[in-house]
Amino acid sequence: MSTLLNAIGPQHLELGPLTHQAKEILAKLNAYPFKRSLKHDHKTEEEGDWHYEIRYYEREDYNPNTPFVDILFGGPYCHFPHLRPNIIEIGSFYNYSYLMSNKKLPWIVNYRRELYIICQILGI
Secondary structure, three states, rough: OEEEEEOOOOOOOOOOOHHHHHHHHHHHHOOOOOOOEEEOOOOOOOOOOEEEEEEEEEEEEEEOOEEEEEEEEEEEOOOEEEEEEEEEEEOOOOOOOHHHOOOOOOOHHHHHHHHHHHHHHOOO
8 A cells, every 4th residue: 555645835737838847847857866666576676767647637517626637757766746736746655654664764764855856846
């Protein structure tokens, strides 16, 4: 089970420059040397880089928040930023209890540093 962090930020996604916004964020994410997740052998890192997906939601009568658009960022990392209008969610494949019970381990320092850098990139 994963953990999902929500951050309310000055995030305003507009339909016009959306691809431009996503590409700017993607360039900043790719510029930072984030540690890649380990494969199942726990020795070699996953391959690949950050990527994004833009999703458009049509008007739905039962949902007053539609229509809207969001951007999902993913890659072989332990953080998964998801930008929605006026809210940013950052998912992690670690569950909350695992993070809290191991917060004194050295790798948590790097995990938290990377999370902080992602928040800076996203303007949180």
